Amino acid sequence: MVNATWIGTPNYEPGRRGQRVDHITLHIMAGFLAGTDATFQDPNRKTSATYGIGANGQIHQYVRETDTPWSDGDWLANATGISIEHEGGLPQARCTRACMDASAELCADIARRHGWKKLWHDGLNGNIYLHREIPGTDHTTCPDLAPNGLDWQYVVNKANELLSGKPAANNTANTIKKEIDMGTTHIIFNCGQKVYIANIIAGTFQHMKTMNEVKTRKYVLEKSGQKVKAWKEVVGKKANDYGQVKPDDLLAFGIEVK
Numbered sequence: 001m002v003n004a005t006w007i008g009t010p011n012y013e014p015g016r017r018g019q020r021v022d023h024i025t026l027h028i029m030a031g032f033l034a035g036t037d038a039t040f041q042d043p044n045r046k047t048s049a050t051y052g053i054g055a056n057g058q059i060h061q062y063v064r065e066t067d068t069p070w071s072d073g074d075w076l077a078n079a080t081g082i083s084i085e086h087e088g089g090l091p092q093a094r095c096t097r098a099c100m101d102a103s104a105e106l107c108a109d110i111a112r113r114h115g116w117k118k119l120w121h122d123g124l125n126g127n128i129y130l131h132r133e134i135p136g137t138d139h140t141t142c143p144d145l146a147p148n149g150l151d152w153q154y155v156v157n158k159a160n161e162l163l164s165g166k167p168a169a170n171n172t173a174n175t176i177k178k179e180i181d182m183g184t185t186h187i188i189f190n191c192g193q194k195v196y197i198a199n200i201i202a203g204t205f206q207h208m209k210t211m212n213e214v215k216t217r218k219y220v221l222e223k224s225g226q227k228v229k230a231w232k233e234v235v236g237k238k239a240n241d242y243g244q245v246k247p248d249d250l251l252a253f254g255i256e257v258k
C-alpha cells in the first residue's frame with residue numbers, strides 16, 4: 001500500500017450503490033493541498049475526492065476506496081471511480097514531478113489491488129478518466145489544460161512502468177534524493193549556457209559567472225565539510241564538465257532555475 005494520510009470529509013456517499021470500481025479519474029486542484037483539505041472538509045461545498053497529492057508528493061485521503069467520492073460531477077463516474085486531485089493548475093501553483101511520481105505510485109497500487117494489468121486512457125473506455133471528458137462537467141480544463149496542469153501521460157507511463165516490474169526510469173528527483181542519502185550537499189551543473197551550484201539540502205542555487213568562481217566556491221564548501229559533486233558524477237559519468245540539467249528536472253526537487 002502507498003502511504004496516505006487520512007484527512008476525511010463529510011462529503012461522500014457510503015458504499016458504491018452496487019457498482020464496481022473500474023477507473024481512476026484524474027483531477028487538478030487549481031490550488032494547493034491545504035486549500036483542498038479545507039474545501040473537502042466544508043460540508044457546504046459538497047465536494048471531495050478519494051485522494052489529493054501535494055507538491056512534495058504527500059498523499060492525503062478523504063474518502064475510503066469502498067465509498068463514493070463527490071468528485072466527477074456525474075453519479076455513475078463517481079460510483080465507479082477512485083479520484084485523485086493533484087496540486088497545481090494555477091500560474092502560482094505548479095504540478096511538480098514529485099506530485100506526479102507519487103500519483104504514478106498510487107495509480108499503480110490501485111491497479112494492482114483491482115487486478116488491472118495496465119492503465120490506459122481512451123475517453124471513458126479506458127481505466128483512466130480525465131475529469132473534463134466526463135459528460136456534464138463544467139471543469140473544462142481539469143486536469144491537463146489548466147496552466148501548470150497535470151501531465152497525465154507522464155503519470156500513466158510511469159505507473160505502467162511500475163506495473164510491468166521494469167525499473168522505473170531514472171529521474172532527477174530520485175537521483176538527487178539518493179545523493180542526499182549519500183551525504184552530498186551541493187551539485188554543480190550546467191543549465192543552458194550557465195553554470196550553477198545547487199544546495200540540494202536547502203533547494204537553492206547560485207549562478208557562477210566564471211570557472212574560477214566555481215572552483216573557489218567548491219573549495220570553500222569542501223573546506224567547511226560539505227560534499228560537492230558535478231552533475232556527471234551524480235549520474236554516473238566521469239567527466240571534467242558538469243552536464244546539462246533541464247530546469248524542469250530541478251523543479252521536481254523544488255529548485256527553480258530562471
Ligand SMILES: [Zn+2]
Nearest residue numbers: 027131139142
Ligand atoms: Zn476535476
